[in-house]
Amino acid sequence: MDPDATKTTASLTASAQPMSSPEGRSSVGRVRWIICLLLFFATTINYMDRQVIGILAPNLQRIVGWSDVQYGYIVTAFQGAYAIGLLGMGWLIDRVGTRIGYALCIFLWSLSAMGHALVNSVNGFIRARFMLGLGESGNFPAAIKAVAEWFPRKERALATGLFNAGSNVGAVLAPLIVPWIYSRWGWRWAFLFTGFLSATWLLAWLLTFHRPQEHRWLSSGELAYIVADRAEITQHISWGRLLRHRQTWAYAAAKFLTDPIWWFYLFWIPSFLHSKHALSLKALSGPLVTIYVMADAGSVGGGWLSSQLLKSGWSVNRARKTAMAICAFAVVPIISVSSVAQLWPAVLLIGLAAAAHQGWSCNLFTLASDMFPEGDVASVVGLGGFAGAVGGMLIADAVGHILQWTHSYVLPFWIAGSVYPIALLLLHLLAPKLMSVGAHKG
Numbered sequence: 394m395d396p397d398a399t400k401t402t403a404s405l406t407a408s409a410q411p412m413s414s415p416e417g418r419s420s421v422g423r424v425r426w427i428i429c430l431l432l433f434f435a436t437t438i439n440y441m442d443r444q445v446i447g448i449l450a451p452n453l454q455r456i457v458g459w460s461d462v463q464y465g466y467i468v469t470a471f472q473g474a475y476a477i478g479l480l481g482m483g484w485l486i487d488r489v490g491t492r493i494g495y496a497l498c499i500f501l502w503s504l505s506a507m508g509h510a511l512v513n514s515v516n517g518f519i520r521a522r523f524m525l526g527l528g529e530s531g532n533f534p535a536a537i538k539a540v541a542e543w544f545p546r547k548e549r550a551l552a553t554g555l556f557n558a559g560s561n562v563g564a565v566l567a568p569l570i571v572p573w574i575y576s577r578w579g580w581r582w583a584f585l586f587t588g589f590l591s592a593t594w595l596l597a598w599l600l601t602f603h604r605p606q607e608h609r610w611l612s613s614g615e616l617a618y619i620v621a622d623r624a625e626i627t628q629h630i631s632w633g634r635l636l637r638h639r640q641t642w643a644y645a646a647a648k649f650l651t652d653p654i655w656w657f658y659l660f661w662i663p664s665f666l667h668s669k670h671a672l673s674l675k676a677l678s679g680p681l682v683t684i685y686v687m688a689d690a691g692s693v694g695g696g697w698l699s700s701q702l703l704k705s706g707w708s709v710n711r712a713r714k715t716a717m718a719i720c721a722f723a724v725v726p727i728i729s730v731s732s733v734a735q736l737w738p739a740v741l742l743i744g745l746a747a748a749a750h751q752g753w754s755c756n757l758f759t760l761a762s763d764m765f766p767e768g769d770v771a772s773v774v775g776l777g778g779f780a781g782a783v784g785g786m787l788i789a790d791a792v793g794h795i796l797q798w799t800h801s802y803v804l805p806f807w808i809a810g811s812v813y814p815i816a817l818l819l820l821h822l823l824a825p826k827l828m829s830v831g832a833h834k835g
Contacts, residue, residue: 433556442502443471484775506588542605550756
């Protein structure tokens with residue numbers, strides 16, 4: 394952060410004390426929620442882009458002729474690029490700023506999404522997914538950094554939960570829209586459509602987003618409210634120093650263990666429902682919409698819960714970990730889903746696990762801004778995302794081989810139901826008090 398911005402932050406922090414009163418809060422504006430809405434739409438499009446191939450997988454398997462193992466390679470290509478991109482994009486966004494960094498990322502993923510329409514082979518899909526992974530890797534580092542810039546700490550989990558709900562809205566819209574497009578114009582137009590949406594969002598972003606200190610729509614009262622609990626930040630923490638902190642490893646370990654489960658849901662649940670319950674492409678829409686609507690509720694509910702606990706006077710450590718513990722143990726019942734004979738009980742079990750994951754995820758994302766200075770949030774999210782994407786690569790490859798060897802989803806669902814309590818324990822051991830690094834002293 395530049396020195397002038399630091400002075401502005403410090404002076405506004407001092408002037409913001411009256412905002413703690415109900416009368417003062419009533420004058421606070423709502424521009425920060427417009428920014429949150431932009432992040433929501435970006436995340437919605439992000440997940441529509443990546444969900445298209447999962448929905449079309451049974452049909453593309455027949456059209457292109459790939460095996461389960463080759464589909465695993467296609468998924469792994471996305472995950473590999475996503476992992477590589479997270480390392481670079483997080484660093485880039487912290488250096489060039491959220492506005493330009495996010496714009497560069499979405500420009501790349503828009504072109505890559507539409508590029509799927511040009512391929513005809515397994516290798517072509519691998520290349521297209523790789524480029525899409527590079528572009529999409531910037532979404533969460535940029536969005537979490539934007540939340541850290543635009544929201545006080547007590548609202549960050551809720552804001553994260555709200556924009557993160559876009560991932561589930563995208564996953565809901567995709568099974569409604571993609572089969573309709575496929576039935577009328579073919580699979581290529583499904584990829585072109587989502588790429589067009591992201592290009593449209595890019596224009597809105599460039600016209601709307603600026604840092605709070607530079608935004609012409611923002612009142613002085615809302616700016617003071619945003620920066621009221623913010624510490625002064627004078628310089629970035631280098632990657633070498635970040636890796637020396639236990640908080641970095643706590644965040645990365647939790648992402649490594651639990652992010653792959655969401656990738657498993659995203660890329661393999663349509664195939665599971667197709668093989669286990671003989672659902673056609675059109676029949677998948679109802680179950681997938683149900684799963685991701687439940688996940689939406691979990692995302693918003695998980696962020697709301699920890700935000701409410703903070704407002705009730707709980708410490709950040711106690712509030713975040715309590716919400717995460719509730720989510721971790723709500724995932725466990727999915728272990729039994731492979732043995733459920735009827736469709737809708739299985740769908741509800743998967744939906745509960747998806748909701749719990751999203752509640753877990755929005756709180757885990759928020760830990761990055763809880764434990765690290767604003768200027769390094771994107772780098773930390775990138776490092777953690779890299780760990781999660783590596784885990785996603787491993788599980789994509791593993792699931793493909795497990796299915797080819799056993800023709801059963803029992804083991805993947807056992808893994809999905811078991812890792813969250815382990816991740817929470819590891820997080821607590823590495824960061825028992827969620828102590829802040831660098832500028833944050835609270």
